[in-house]
Amino acid sequence: MAREGMHYWRLRPDARLRRWIHCYWYVEPDPDGPCVRPSARVVKPELLLPDGHAELIFRIAGEFTRWRIGEPEKSAEMRRSYVIGGRSHSILARSPGGLRMAGVKLDPRALRALLGMPLDDFRDVTVACADLGRSAVMDLEDEVANLPSVDDLASVFDRFFLRKLNDTVVDEPMIQPLLERIRVTRGTQSILKWAREHAVDSRTLERRFVARMGMTPKQFARIERFKHSYARLGRLGGESAEDRKTHLEPYYDESHFNREFRHFLGTSPMKWLNQTAELKTTISDHLLAGEMNSAAEISG
Numbered sequence: 001m002a003r004e005g006m007h008y009w010r011l012r013p014d015a016r017l018r019r020w021i022h023c024y025w026y027v028e029p030d031p032d033g034p035c036v037r038p039s040a041r042v043v044k045p046e047l048l049l050p051d052g053h054a055e056l057i058f059r060i061a062g063e064f065t066r067w068r069i070g071e072p073e074k075s076a077e078m079r080r081s082y083v084i085g086g087r088s089h090s091i092l093a094r095s096p097g098g099l100r101m102a103g104v105k106l107d108p109r110a111l112r113a114l115l116g117m118p119l120d121d122f123r124d125v126t127v128a129c130a131d132l133g134r135s136a137v138m139d140l141e142d143e144v145a146n147l148p149s150v151d152d153l154a155s156v157f158d159r160f161f162l163r164k165l166n167d168t169v170v171d172e173p174m175i176q177p178l179l180e181r182i183r184v185t186r187g188t189q190s191i192l193k194w195a196r197e198h199a200v201d202s203r204t205l206e207r208r209f210v211a212r213m214g215m216t217p218k219q220f221a222r223i224e225r226f227k228h229s230y231a232r233l234g235r236l237g238g239e240s241a242e243d244r245k246t247h248l249e250p251y252y253d254e255s256h257f258n259r260e261f262r263h264f265l266g267t268s269p270m271k272w273l274n275q276t277a278e279l280k281t282t283i284s285d286h287l288l289a290g291e292m293n294s295a296a297e298i299s300g
Contacts, residue, residue: 005030005097008283009150010290014158020110020165022053023290024157026150027283028100045092049230049264049284051291052223054111054119054214055084055103056137058129058144062099066126067092069266081129081141085111085122086214088223090264092279102144102153104161105287108213113169119214136164172208174200178217187225188250191217225250226260231292233269234285 007030013021047069058081067075069090078093086108112119115134121127129137140160147153177198181189195202209217232247251257261269267277 006099008286009153010286011154011157013154014162017158017161017165020107020169021157021161022105022107022294023287024102024104024154025287026102026153028150029098043094044278044280045094046283047265047279047281048091048093049227049281049288050087050089050223051105051227051284051287052213052215052220053105054086054108054122055105056111056129057082057084057101057103058141060100060102060145062095062097062101064093064095064099069264076126078126082126083111083115083122083129083132083137084126085119086124086210086219088124088215088219090266092266104157106161107169109171109175110161110165110169111214112212114164118211120211122214123210124215136160172212174198174205175209175212178205178209179213179220182217182221182224186228186250187221187223189221191221222260226264227288229257230261230264231288233273 007028009026011024011026012018013024059079063077063079065075066078069092072092108119111122114137115132129141140156143156143160144153147156178191178194181194191205192202194200195205206216209215209220213220215223229247229250248254248257251260258269261267261272265272265277265279265281267279271277272281
């Protein structure tokens, strides 16, 4: 994808890894894009929606400012590679230009196995790769930084994860069926009801879920529910008024959906649909489209 002065690649992992690796990605400035000084134009921040995945992010060049939606006063300058264990909220990011990065979106349980530690301390925080004490991750960062071409990126990541994740992801028996149920119901499954039906203590379930997914079951279900509705709203923008209402199916009513929309995007659905919001969702839309297409291929 080439848009708004950047090139963005979404790359598929080896078929043997697709249970644990959602995708690889790479971003760099578009050399053929318009050469406009950032100071000469208004640069909208990029909004990154939570998607239930963990992430390894390798900074190659440039920097960007990152802040939680609704909290611009807590912005941070990102100049190092880092890990996201579980992100339950949206963030905004803005770069002055020249940013080159590569990343991996993966199942949080795979990240837990890779790092050899639970994800309790990775909830809604970024942890620099240099602070993890994992030499293999640092070696991978060096290899990615020295790649001659983005064409080699997927093979580098494939080799690393085929070696590191081979039979090492051991899951808690109660987590996988709950995850499957949340995904099948697109986030509408009641967590307390599921715990009662399976004779599981809800507090024990939450503790074990957080250790493996970096967020609570309710947070994960909320993300699943919203991202499917968000995708429907975008795809059905040109359909009939009745068809457009399908994005409301998981919610009590339209005001419930609107509150969730503001929670995740900080603006109203109308402003977003009319492209008058003071943010852009280019990367989130690109990644979500890939996720929905992959899910359709598997189910089809």
